[in-house]
Amino acid sequence: MRLNHTIEKETKSRIRIVAEEMFATHGIGGVTTRALAEKAGANTAAVNYHFGGKDNLATEVFRDVAHRSTVRRLANLDRIETEARANNARPDLRTVIESFVDAYVNEDDPRTGLLLARLVLKHRVDPNEWTHAVVREELDRVAERYVAALADAAPELDPAEVHWRYHFMVGSILMTLSDDGPESRLQRLSGGLCKPADKRILRAQLVDFLTGAFLIGNQAGPDNDAYPEQAGGRSVDD
Amino acid sequence: MRLNHTIEKETKSRIRIVAEEMFATHGIGGVTTRALAEKAGANTAAVNYHFGGKDNLATEVFRDVAHRSTVRRLANLDRIETEARANNARPDLRTVIESFVDAYVNEDDPRTGLLLARLVLKHRVDPNEWTHAVVREELDRVAERYVAALADAAPELDPAEVHWRYHFMVGSILMTLSDDGPESRLQRLSGGLCKPADKRILRAQLVDFLTGAFLIGNQAGPDNDAYPEQAGGRSVDD
DNA sequence: GTGTGATTCAAACGCATGTTTAAATCAAAT
């Protein structure tokens, strides 16, 4: 085995670090083996030599990111629930939501949330062997625990409603995170009023939005089902 | 010019129809020229002959879908606002949201919403010349009009907040639509409790969720900023 | 029928990308 104790880091480590950085910046599909190797100062073949292929590298990177976020969120939930039990109270809805959002939107570590968004969006747009594996094996646990916590914090909602709203919540968070950068649609349409890059404000806005969304009291208005008409009037036979 | 009045439709039309169908089913990146041509009973070269390339075909299909939905939504908004003015009242928040959701989630035409979701998600995951053009030229108008209508219907929110929440709303709708099919994460995690394929229920759930999300009354809880700690204990110094 | 322009077709092209190969290089052990 090579024991290079010189200044330069091991090639494998450099590739791993550059990969995470590039996946966050350019998205998963936007990173080629060649560009990645070049930026890491390594040969193209080194990626396959050390990781056994691009997919394995991506799996490793995203499994790690997902795992870190999962551990942190489960710990947060544990703390919140323990604290609530100590007070003989239900966990506070806003607190639960805040802790969830915090894992994605955070001034200190904007990359983790962005990477998670990239992962899940890629899994949605074109699912994969490895995206499937990472999502199931790393993210499912968090979802289940949070659904339970939300059900506990919002006891007026029945179980199905909690599931629906949890997924709506994830959707709004992920789509907003993927709207980062100077090309941001939100920033453009708001005429610069909203800056998604400011994670502090983004987080506050998300928490306000989502807390309201989980509160009950949305009795159907008088004219529900007011939009049955459809463009072109297609029939319902497909 | 060829004037084929026989039973079989023109090749161009067949390609166009099959393209829309396949884009909805497999996503934009999941459709190859070859597969498309085969399913349309045409030669691979026919796609380029009739449309001048895959991108042009996609542009045409999605511009059309986006345009139809835009026209319909603007008409709906007009009607709502006219009706409100006639009653000397603000437009009803729930009604506005309902009309927005309706364009994406509808029992009669599930494909339009799915296609719109595919378009915007593709634009997010890897933006393009043509996705950019279609989004800007067909969807921006709707966004602006709806932001205005929502601001009118929820006067307690200041303009920036309305923009934020509009984009959160779009996010939850699109992510949910892209979670269709038997592989649905929502369906799996809810143990079959939620069926995204049932557009009727999906729409009702979305409207409930979003109406709550646009209501004010989310004063920050007692322990706001309760999650400054970050994995590794980073500080909040930016 | 013949000519004409539009359309269809099988085949090939060009390109980008992930991967493999086989030789060269390196660091450490002997």
Added chain:
DNA sequence: ATTTGATTTAAACATGCGTTTGAATCACAC
């Protein structure tokens, strides 16, 4: 110095894709 096994390298390979080509075919006008 030699050997050894790990690593690095340039180059080639394999594949999937959108696209182009040039000949064949078709519907129609004359």
